[in-house]
Amino acid sequence: MPHVFKSRLVVATVVMILLFSILLWRIFSLQIVNGKEYQDNYTFKIVKERTLNSTRGNIYDRNGNLLAYNELAYSITIEDNGTYSSTKAKMQRSMQKLHRS
Numbered sequence: 129m130p131h132v133f134k135s136r137l138v139v140a141t142v143v144m145i146l147l148f149s150i151l152l153w154r155i156f157s158l159q160i161v162n163g164k165e166y167q168d169n170y171t172f173k174i175v176k177e178r179t180l181n182s183t184r185g186n187i188y189d190r191n192g193n194l195l196a197y198n199e200l201a202y203s204i205t206i207e208d209n210g211t212y213s214s215t216k217a218k219m220q221r222s223m224q225k226l227h228r229s
Contacts, residue, residue, distance in 0.1 A: 187196040
């Protein structure tokens with residue numbers, strides 16, 4: 129009986145070491161080997177634009193008094209993605225992008 133238990137334990141240990149090795153290799157491959165590619169894809173997909181060109185109309189209360197009206201407004205959002213070497217480089221790049229628009 130002890131011989132059967134030892135052989136099963138050895139097989140289970142080998143299987144666990146093999147599975148752990150595969151897991152470690154996969155993590156290494158994802159983070160070290162292909163990490164830059166995944167980071168670039170993430171940075172590319174993080175920016176999404178949506179433009180709404182419709183107006184909603186004025187809002188009046190029950191007495192006919194104007195509560196809210198339409199007014200054309202523009203907004204600019206600049207988000208730091210952390211890919212600059214310094215704050216100065218980040219500001220220079222942001223200013224270049226603003227002047228191109």
